[in-house]
């Protein structure tokens with residue numbers, strides 16, 4: 199059983215590491231892997247705006263570069279106090295590493311919604327489609 203509150207708490211903690219001087223919009227994420235480890239991420243912006251990386255991808259890349267590719271859940275929070283859904287690029291990156299990922303969008307530890315990646319990114323383009 200996944201401890202969603204704990205993941206949300208870790209994502210909230212990651213907000214402090216957000217580097218977002220352009221949007222002033224902090225996002226935090228926390229990935230849970232099959233091995234029961236967690237990896238945090240926060241958005242990192244850049245003066246060349248397109249070089250910005252979202253919190254979700256920072257967290258996922260953190261897991262991958264720790265040799266932990268089996269991601270099972272990701273919690274996402276932002277400073278908005280509202281549900282913050284992953285952008286299209288992040289959904290695509292999620293699809294690369296899990297076909298059954300649970301995505302938790304949280305206002306706080308007591309107010310969150312859980313989605314399957316398949317709901318947020320149906321008919322995704324995957325490695326198997328490259329022929």
Ligand code: THU
Nearest residue numbers: 221223225241252253283284285
């Ligand atoms: N952002 C994320 O980190 N994750 C999301 O799900 C939505 C957007 C970041 C990117 C940028 O630094 C800021 O939020 C405004 O778009």
